[in-house]
Amino acid sequence: xxxxxxxxxxxxxxxxxxxxxxxxxxxxxxxxxxxxxxxxxxxxxxxxxxxxxxxxxxxxxxxxxxxxxxxxxxxxxxxxxxxxxxxxxxxxxxxxxxxxxxxxxxxxxxxxxxxxxxxxxxxxxxxxxxxxxxxxxxxxxxxxxxxxxxxxxxxxxxxxxxxxxxxxxxxxxxxxxxxxxxxxxxxxxxxxxxxxxxxxxxxxxxxxxxxxxxxxxxxxxxxxxxxxxxxxxxxxxxxxxxxxxxxxxx
Ligand code: NAP
Numbered sequence: 295x296x297x298x299x300x301x302x303x304x305x306x307x308x309x310x311x312x313x314x315x316x317x318x319x320x321x322x323x324x325x326x327x328x329x330x331x332x333x334x335x336x337x338x339x340x341x342x343x344x345x346x347x348x349x350x351x352x353x354x355x356x357x358x359x360x361x362x363x364x365x366x367x368x369x370x371x372x373x374x375x376x377x378x379x380x381x382x383x384x385x386x387x388x389x390x391x392x393x394x395x396x397x398x399x400x401x402x403x404x405x406x407x408x409x410x411x412x413x414x415x416x417x418x419x420x421x422x423x424x425x426x427x428x429x430x431x432x433x434x435x436x437x438x439x440x441x442x443x444x445x446x447x448x449x450x451x452x453x454x455x456x457x458x459x460x461x462x463x464x465x466x467x468x469x470x471x472x473x474x475x476x477x478x479x480x481x482x483x484x485x486x487x488x489x490x491x492x493x494x495x496x497x498x499x500x501x502x503x504x505x506x507x508x509x510x511x512x513x514x515x516x517x518x519x520x521x522x523x524x525x526x527x528x529x530x531x532x533x534x535x536x537x538x539x540x541x542x543x544x
Pocket of ligand 1: 305306307308309310311312329330331332333334336356357358359383384385386387388407435436437438479480481482483484485486487488
């Protein structure tokens with residue numbers, strides 16, 4: 295099993311890609327801390343699947359965009375699992391708002407969650423690793439929007455391009471401690487974030503035309519790549535990016 299003996303914290307693990315990742319991590323031998331912000335039922339369902347896989351689950355509520363909350367839930371995860379080896383910075387939000395209409399609050403909500411969140415979660419995680427002289431692995435979730443422009447994403451696209459930069463600088467600074475940092479960029483994946491495509495069949499078809507594999511992806515097709523970066527299979531890889539997008543960016 296690829297994560298035998300590892301302890302993994304997944305932010306935003308109540309739904310979508312985070313949920314699939316948390317469950318796969320458990321099936322690969324990890325104990326898992328399940329973070330969420332609002333959906334306690336989703337988090338409980340993730341925890342039940344982890345337990346059914348024979349691994350330990352702890353549920354840690356908290357907002358990745360709030361410093362005190364991050365300190366509290368990373369500490370709960372650390373204490374609940376007796377330490378952490380892997381952090382998956384998955385929690386994220388996307389809204390679609392015309393450039394001319396975007397407010398300061400909407401800008402801050404998205405950038406604070408998608409960029410400031412991974413920075414703060416990683417900093418708290420790394421400080422704890424260093425205090426105990428431990429190595430670790432961090433996997434960030436970017437997006438094809440780090441490389442492709444879609445209208446209405448004035449706030450979202452820079453947050454994900456920022457995650458690219460964050461990954462690069464963290465990898466270059468933290469390598470000397472044996473801490474690896476990599477990034478997975480999903481394409482259009484069938485989660486609540488893209489639920490509008492269930493009814494917007496025109497946009498769905500337009501997206502399919504741009505995907506060489508001709509379809510949208512599933513959370514279960516992203517999770518194995520996150521697990522690969524999390525695990526020792528990628529022990530000599532840091533600062534790298536993989537697009538899981540059906541070939542949209544080639
Ligand atoms: P999703 O289904 O909408 O789920 C989002 C998750 O993030 C939920 O668990 C949610 O918790 C959590 N979350 C949101 N804000 C949070 C906060 N402030 N603090 C803690 N948790 C928070 O999203 P997804 O589609 O799986 O996306 C996962 C990641 O992949 C995101 O970073 C997203 O940007 C990226 N991504 C997704 C796609 C796609 O097509 N789906 C494409 C490119 C990149 P609650 O359930 O409690 O609200």
